[in-house]
Each structure stands twice: as C-alpha cells, then as structure tokens.
Amino acid sequence: MTNADSQPPNSIITMWILLEGKKRAVQVDLDQINYENRSLNLDRLTLVLKEEFNELLNIERSDIEFFSLNGHNTLTPLRSGTLLTEIVTTDIAPLVVRTDSNDHGGRFLDLKIQIKGKKAYGDWTLKEVSKEIYNDAFDSIESMQIFEIHEIFKLDPPLNDDGLKRFEDNLREKMNIFHNEVTTNEATAREFISVFLSLAVNHVRACNDPSTRLKVEVELDGSRGYGVLDYGVYIQKIPVLVTEAKPYESEKAIAQTLVQIHSAAESLLGKRKRSEQTMFGIVTTGRSWRFIRWNGSLECPKAEITQEYPCIFENDMKEAKRVVSYIVCVLQAQAKSLNKEKPCAKRLCTDDKLG
Structure with missing residues (x-):
C-alpha cells in the first residue's frame, strides 16, 4: 500500500x-x-x-x-x-x-x-544483548551485577495511609476474583501488575511531577530494537520506566527488557543532550518482581539487576507494599533527575509508614 x-x-x-x-x-x-x-x-x-x-x-x-x-x-x-x-x-x-x-x-x-543490529525486542536472547549492546558484561542472569534499591533510594514523600489501604483492598479484590491465581497467564498477571503501577504513578504525579503518566501497550522504537512495551511510565513525555509482564520469569524476558531500557535511554539522551543517564526497567509475573538499572552512556552502557522480590498477597501484604514503594522510589528519582519536581505539590501528601 x-x-x-x-x-x-x-x-x-x-x-x-x-x-x-x-x-x-x-x-x-x-x-x-x-x-x-x-x-x-x-x-x-x-x-x-x-x-x-x-x-x-x-x-x-x-x-x-x-x-x-x-x-x-x-x-x-x-x-x-x-x-x-x-x-x-x-x-x-x-x-x-x-x-x-x-x-x-x-x-x-x-x-x-x-x-x-536492530530487531524486535522479543527476538533478542540474553547472550546477544550482552555481546551486541552491553560489551559482553554477562552471559546469564546469575552473572549480572546485583544492586539493592533500598540502599540507593528513599521515599520522598512516602506513600500515605489512604493510598496503601486502597492498594491492599484492590489486591484482595483481585485475589478473590481470580481465586488466588496470579500467574495463570499474562492477562491475569497484568490485572495485579496494574494495581502496583497505578498507585505508584498516581502518587508521583500528585507529589513529584504532574506530567507522570502510565501508558499500556505503547510503541517504543530505538536503534537496536522496536516493538510494544507492556507498560511504560513517562515523565515529561520521556519513558523513564519500562515494565515487561510475563506469567513466568525467563532469560528471554530479561533480555527483552534490557533492550527496551536501552531504547528508552536513547530517547532521553537524545532529547536532553546528556552524555550519561540512569534508566530503569521491571520484569514481573505479578507475584515476582525484579528491577533492572541501566546507567552510563549509549556507547558503554552498564546493566544491573536486583534480587527477586516475591509478593504474598495475604495478611499485612508487607512484601507487596515494599515492592510498590520501590517503584515509587525509582519514579521519584527520575522526576528529580529531570529537574521537574515541584516542592509545593508535596503539601498534598502526608507521611506514612510501610511497616
């Protein structure tokens, strides 16, 4: 045509x-x-x-x-x-x-x-990603450098009690609707993942940067890969957090996310004319969450990954609250990095404790 x-x-x-x-x-x-x-x-x-x-x-x-x-x-x-x-x-x-x-x-x-060197995100293997983009820095998930989110970021401001209460209620409702099955398939996993991302984006949008926006099934094109993001969080119209939803974790999902983060970094570095930047990605089944950090330059990027954070959706949901707080921390750090945080908006938020 x-x-x-x-x-x-x-x-x-x-x-x-x-x-x-x-x-x-x-x-x-x-x-x-x-x-x-x-x-x-x-x-x-x-x-x-x-x-x-x-x-x-x-x-x-x-x-x-x-x-x-x-x-x-x-x-x-x-x-x-x-x-x-x-x-x-x-x-x-x-x-x-x-x-x-x-x-x-x-x-x-x-x-x-x-x-x-450009192909669909889902066509990359972990070894190909390491060799062609990350300078042979790893050959398996286990050989990737580990980082701890709680050692790097601090909530500013923290999530409030009302938001966390709604978060718990929404997760309990999902568990009831799906008979406690979270990872039956990708569509079911997304029902739970959306609860986490919605709270995080809403909080950062209200307290840190009003341009923060969650997009679902959004196209992202880069020099090494192209395709659709399951979720993308945008601040100032720049993709600052990409999220890949899978019913089970695999090297393929990690590889896909690593290329997506690289494309997101190209978008930011191209618009802001910076030589270096830190970007983030998430690979999750809804029950299991891993964060990936990209930093450095496009010519010499570095990738690190967190340990697996499991979530048990019962009792006080301590694990789920911890994960959603980490998502908020990442987005707040990105908002600050873009120099768009508005201090006056913090008065809308109240202190809270994750326990």
Missing part, C-alpha cells in the same frame, strides 16, 4: 526519514495542501526537510540525495521527481537522506551497521 492509498482527508503524509549517519529514523508530517495537484515530489521535499533538520539548513538542495532501503539493507537511488505518494516508508525501511555524494562507501557501511 502506498501513501496515496492511506491518504487521510486533511492530506497529511507521514514519512519515516533517516539522515544517513544518524542512529534511527524519525517521523515527519507533510502537509500536501500547499502543493498543487498533489504533486509533492522528492525535489520539493528538500524544502521541507531543510526546515525540519538543522543538519540540512546550509546544504544546497542539489546536494541532497534520496534512497529507499529494503529488508536486505540495500539502498536504491530515487529520482528527484518521484512523488511521495509512490513511496512507502516504515521505521525499519525509511527514506534515506544523503548529503555527501563523495563518500558513498563509508556512509553506506555506517548505515548497514545501524540497521543490522
């Missing part, structure tokens, strides 16, 4: 554009109303791209070349008169923009390296 077949009523064309040498493609919306007879072609596209990308601002239009990219990492030159409605683009098969026609060999090699 071409862009013409899916043309919306307002004549907006969305294309995936990759500036050769960049880490990944980006989406660009093009208003075709300003072009007569629906004849927006690649030559006219140069005018739009020069406004969209600072890198092209001082480049002559005649020095800009276009290529299509197929699934075999092969570039095919496109004529400047090619209509945009004849071009199909995706995040993994973007329209490639080249500005230096004198160095085809070197630039083409760079492009192949970028695309070659």
Whole structure:
C-alpha cells in the first residue's frame, strides 16, 4: 500500500526519514495542501526537510540525495521527481537522506551497521544483548551485577495511609476474583501488575511531577530494537520506566527488557543532550518482581539487576507494599533527575509508614 492509498482527508503524509549517519529514523508530517495537484515530489521535499533538520539548513538542495532501503539493507537511488505518494516508508525501511555524494562507501557501511543490529525486542536472547549492546558484561542472569534499591533510594514523600489501604483492598479484590491465581497467564498477571503501577504513578504525579503518566501497550522504537512495551511510565513525555509482564520469569524476558531500557535511554539522551543517564526497567509475573538499572552512556552502557522480590498477597501484604514503594522510589528519582519536581505539590501528601 502506498501513501496515496492511506491518504487521510486533511492530506497529511507521514514519512519515516533517516539522515544517513544518524542512529534511527524519525517521523515527519507533510502537509500536501500547499502543493498543487498533489504533486509533492522528492525535489520539493528538500524544502521541507531543510526546515525540519538543522543538519540540512546550509546544504544546497542539489546536494541532497534520496534512497529507499529494503529488508536486505540495500539502498536504491530515487529520482528527484518521484512523488511521495509512490513511496512507502516504515521505521525499519525509511527514506534515506544523503548529503555527501563523495563518500558513498563509508556512509553506506555506517548505515548497514545501524540497521543490522536492530530487531524486535522479543527476538533478542540474553547472550546477544550482552555481546551486541552491553560489551559482553554477562552471559546469564546469575552473572549480572546485583544492586539493592533500598540502599540507593528513599521515599520522598512516602506513600500515605489512604493510598496503601486502597492498594491492599484492590489486591484482595483481585485475589478473590481470580481465586488466588496470579500467574495463570499474562492477562491475569497484568490485572495485579496494574494495581502496583497505578498507585505508584498516581502518587508521583500528585507529589513529584504532574506530567507522570502510565501508558499500556505503547510503541517504543530505538536503534537496536522496536516493538510494544507492556507498560511504560513517562515523565515529561520521556519513558523513564519500562515494565515487561510475563506469567513466568525467563532469560528471554530479561533480555527483552534490557533492550527496551536501552531504547528508552536513547530517547532521553537524545532529547536532553546528556552524555550519561540512569534508566530503569521491571520484569514481573505479578507475584515476582525484579528491577533492572541501566546507567552510563549509549556507547558503554552498564546493566544491573536486583534480587527477586516475591509478593504474598495475604495478611499485612508487607512484601507487596515494599515492592510498590520501590517503584515509587525509582519514579521519584527520575522526576528529580529531570529537574521537574515541584516542592509545593508535596503539601498534598502526608507521611506514612510501610511497616
């Protein structure tokens, strides 16, 4: 299907554009109303791209070349008169923009390296992740560096008694509805996971950063992986915590989350122009929780993992309260790191004790 077949009523064309040498493609919306007879072609596209990308601002239009990219990492030159409605683009098969026609060999090699290492999050194995992204730092879950959340973070402000009471009630209700079965399948596990994430996001949104938002089944695209996050917590529109829900823990789930965190780090570092950052992920069955910490740079990332935190949904639910407090700690730390915390909002929250 071409862009013409899916043309919306307002004549907006969305294309995936990759500036050769960049880490990944980006989406660009093009208003075709300003072009007569629906004849927006690649030559006219140069005018739009020069406004969209600072890198092209001082480049002559005649020095800009276009290529299509197929699934075999092969570039095919496109004529400047090619209509945009004849071009199909995706995040993994973007329209490639080249500005230096004198160095085809070197630039083409760079492009192949970028695309070659990218695949769906679920297709990665732990050993592949370690070798291709984390510099062979581990070869199993057991060989990963361990970290303890309670030694790093402190609740600020803590969860209040009313919130914890609702948390307990919601978990007891879920246990009653599902006859104490938490890990029957992924859909059931998500019913319990959502209770944890909802409380944590609501608390941080009220007390630390009002932009905090929970998203479910959200697309996240990076230079090494692409696909859908089970859960993503966003602060200032940046994914600061990714969560993978599984009915049972596996190396595959850990590997998937490690690549997702790397994509989230690319999103943050790209927008904030920082060289280093700390990011987090969670792998959980609902009953068992593990936290992953990513830090360092995109070129030399480091990954650490916590011990397994089991939750028993009975009596005082001490374990579940501890886990939800850790989620809050992580989000509060991310909110502070983004320098968006509003101290005045803390007056809405009251002290509480997790026991």
